[in-house]
Amino acid sequence: LDDVKTGEENECAANQIYLVLKDLVEKSTRLHASAAGGRKTMSIYLTVMMQLLARAEDTLSHVVVWDEFEADRSFLYPPPESLKQNKALPISLAFIPFI
DSSP states (O other): OOOOOSHHHHHHHHHHHHHHHHHHHHTTOOOEEEOOSSOHHHHHHHHHHHHHHOOTTOEEEEEEEOHHHHTOTTOOSSOOHHHHHHOOOOEEEEEOOOO
């Protein structure tokens, strides 16, 4: 998919996220899932699928950066040296509990 905007594209994304996670769980791959980036619905689908499929050893998290960098599509972490010298750029990792 180029994007996830229509109902059909959302259904396709949900199905694909489910199938990928199910396959990884069946292979006993430990999951470290991040509900960040992409469309909000994609993060919601990932969170829902983790509720259905994840095991105790798996993790679901969300990475949070400063507001001023959130909309900057060129921002990468760790930042270039020029940004590091000007100020600290904290990020935080929030673990999201699941059943």
